[in-house]
Amino acid sequence: MKPFYVRLHAADNVAIIANPEGTSKGTEFACGLTALESIPQANKIALGDLAQGDPLVRYGEVIGHASRAIPKGAWVREDCVTLPSAPDLDQLPLATATPPPLPALDGFAFQGYRNPDGSVGTKNVLGIMSTVQCAAPTLEYAVRRIKTEILPRYRGVTTWSPSPRLTVAEWPSTRRARRFPSARCGTWLSIRISAEK
Secondary structure (H helix, E strand, O other), X not given: OOOOEEOOOOOOOEEEEOOOOOEOOOOEOOOOOEOOOOEOOOOEEEOOOEOOOXXXXXXXXXXXXXXXXXXXXXXXXXXXXXXXXXXXXXXXXXXXXXXXXXXXXXXXXXXXXXXXOOOEEOOEEEOOOOOOHHHHHHHHHHHHHHHHHHHHHOOOOOEEEEEEEEEOOEEOOOOOOEEOOOXXXXXXXXXXXXXXX
């Protein structure tokens, strides 16, 4: 497999190593970038030289700052990244940026269906569940709001079916695995919904 990385936005100055085995020192990518060290899969590589204090950009957004100089092709590890202080919850900015439309894809297909008016859609299943009993009321509140505020905006919602899900917890030990009684841990909302608005 050829070495490759994922760059999500044109403004990004770091990218994610995508090869399952990672990349080794001296690996050269198709663009000419050379890895200065071994970098594990899903870790960041610097796409250019970064000075101390430079912003690290991923998804087109600043995700931190370089705590020291990072050369092009180096592994951008956690110890060389300074993260901003988290804002207070009541000071969080609203995400209002609208990305520019992407060019149409030609020569691709997907498993969907065509509507009578010529538009197309896909069948999707949305599943929502909690992993602990104490979260069940929050889950049920979210499901209620989805049903009343979001689903009515979409055409093609065919079914929704809430049902309890049971879980069994097992704790392995040197002697035996103790099986605990099943317990209800929330509502599972299964919705078949088209992709069109």
